[in-house]
Amino acid sequence: MPTHTMRAIRLHEHGGPEVLRQDEVPVPEPGPGEVLVRVHAVGVNPPDWYLRDGMSDLPPETRPSFALPVTPGTDLSGVVEAVAPDVDGFSVGDEVFGLLRFPSFDGSTYAEYVAAPASDLALKPAGIDHVHAAGAPMAGLTAWQFLIELGHDHPSPFQAAKHHPVPLGDGVKVLVNGAAGGVGHFAVQLAKWKGAHVIAVASGAHEAFLRDLGADEFIDYTKGRPEELVRDVDLVLDAVGGPHSSRFLRTLKRGGSQFPVFFGQFDEEETAKLGVTVTGTQVRSNGAQLAELGRLLDAGTVRVAIDSTFALADARAAHERAARGHIQGKIVLTVAQ
Template structure:
């Protein structure tokens, strides 16, 4: 068997043209790991953050990278081999995972490839009724929505705030999801509905039918209406866009409500939130095979559906990144790995 595989690698930071489809060493199986033959790869914002050198982070937060690196975290595939100390998986199992996140921020996750080694604790059996493309689209976005809304599932220190993030009860509550048509947003809409919330979805106008079909009770086209001017007395805002503008949603919340910015960097309204009696909380999504195992039945029975915006061959990862840069993504972009 060849020691080489096809992969997409970066030899320097930069634009999508830096993604090179080429031969790379096949990963060697180590203790506690599972070697997966990859069928599909889901794209996520950290993929292009890494490609660009994390230039949106403060310099002291940027990981040190040793080129060449293989980007990507989300995979679905078939187990090729299992280390002797891994009892829960066997060759031939169909599996999915978010690989080494955030521990692999410097490029150690290595998902844009024909093979990837995965720590066994980050792996779960693929939902059986879900194909590899949709399964690969689920891990990071699904785990982000799950850890923000359902269960954090770990006790790691929060690098984004001094206190532990705590999901809030959703049954009977009014939840506004901003960026509702995107990867995290469209899954947050469905999980909130599953838990009994009334959901207000905020997205561009062309996504109304899509989001209502996923269960949204109300829809706001941000191109026509500013949600912060028209909505009041919300219990929870999940801002899947986040950033400096997330503070505008404080006025939509009732006293005792909560704002969960998925991307909290740039937000400077915590003092204002405290004065208004509001909670602002965020967290860093972390790999979890156990939580993916909890999500799998929801994907299988259609309680949660993953939307695919577009599919590209692994060899055309550049085009996939260009699609991401164009914006207005509905659901997820996926790379298909040819055999």
Template structure:
């Protein structure tokens, strides 16, 4: 089934050039046509994630020969929550009127197109929205929650790892001492809760103003990085696992906090330079690329429905105010997630 005949255009955020938040334009765009196996979702909210501003900037943080070609204009965004408007041939498990959420076609480069009134999504990328949470909280969850799940609980796919030669393997968490760096952010506050759910003792690293919030999320110990190097803190000794949601060149500082046989998982592994030290210390360093997975999202949805997992909202903006939302993201120190509301 294609789009209803009455719908030809929709409002969307598009960029016609790469740059800062000012390149995000609220304008008319064609309503997407459905392909077999896809669902047309009337978007109620769209979550904002770092890959959205990487795309907006033209992936300038990547080496030049790694930058994908992105045809312009392009609609950014991958995380949505909304209502099924139409279903194509080959779709099972979803019907018109169902409330759904998901991370659409990720990883892809400019094909997800979630900052819009309508998005065409592979049915396999979606799950039924938990009835107990609203569209704003549901849209905030997919990428951050799936990242935490695939790093910590279950990878869930057999795709070749673009980040390293070996497959990422989560480690058992029950009874283990786990540190989450960047614990107040989107991935961090959900990873903290998943680690607690799995029976870990969790040490949260963030700025001092986040202490009460992270204790509420379940942190057993808290390190204020503004008061000294977190890797030197007493609470960071003899760790079994570090999930560094910031990653990059600074992730290697946590190698000294880990027991022999422990693991360091940098969510952003580019720039990591501690491979030799990790080998000397007997520490496994591993990362993965988060991928869309409706089945895993359904499992996360059950945790959200039960209140075992909670999503914090830093702020929300109307779709037309996407520039302001990206400007908020650029200021940093985000508690939870930023969301666009649609319609």
């Protein structure tokens, strides 16, 4: 069993990477429906720096409430240390991975131990290590819930209508913008797994990487504008988003759809005139879906690319790496055992 205290990275104030501080805090106790996980690795995701800077980039109505000090983090891979009496399906010693309590910001995975809802976890694929497993949950489930199966009925804070994935298969043309990043590189692989023709958009440095993941076509956005080069796409998954996301509408055929992972600015009259749909969702924790993704990871059908790793104590350096952009795959924190 663990000692009574542990190391955790916490925020006592909002700001840049420099506000990430290592503290000594009590080891949590698992409550009903939870297991205690000894953390081996932690995936670094955009919500971690949203939390760090005080959610300044999110619309006020979508900002969850939280109090300082707070431990960031949602993704983990580790080993079960204790199990609440009402939990079935996990035992002490099991290797697990998961996206915890999202879309709340109560995951608290930047730590040596975490009390995790059992429903948010899946058994770690035996064929991959903890670092690669920790890189999968949020990015992989985002791509899964956008492209394969939503898997929940919770309304999105970004739209009134329920999101419906587009059926993928032979003859379906999918463009992925931001294809080299966390969500993007999963989207490329899942679309290929379903038989789609995939066009990957990223900077030229990522071309070999993305073709190796199965991209059929590659566009270097530093040399050409996708909206001027591509037509008759069935689906655009834009993992970059922002105010310029609407330019991809021009690549779609009538009846096509654009899925902005980070909602951009769209004109309803323009989309109606083009005969296209813009729809998105908010990823949610889902252990059952993660288990399905885990089977693909175990088989090597889908893989996690690791951009870089940092020790837990070097979380500041990990956030500084994220801020520099042009990430290939995932940034992961490792926790010494």
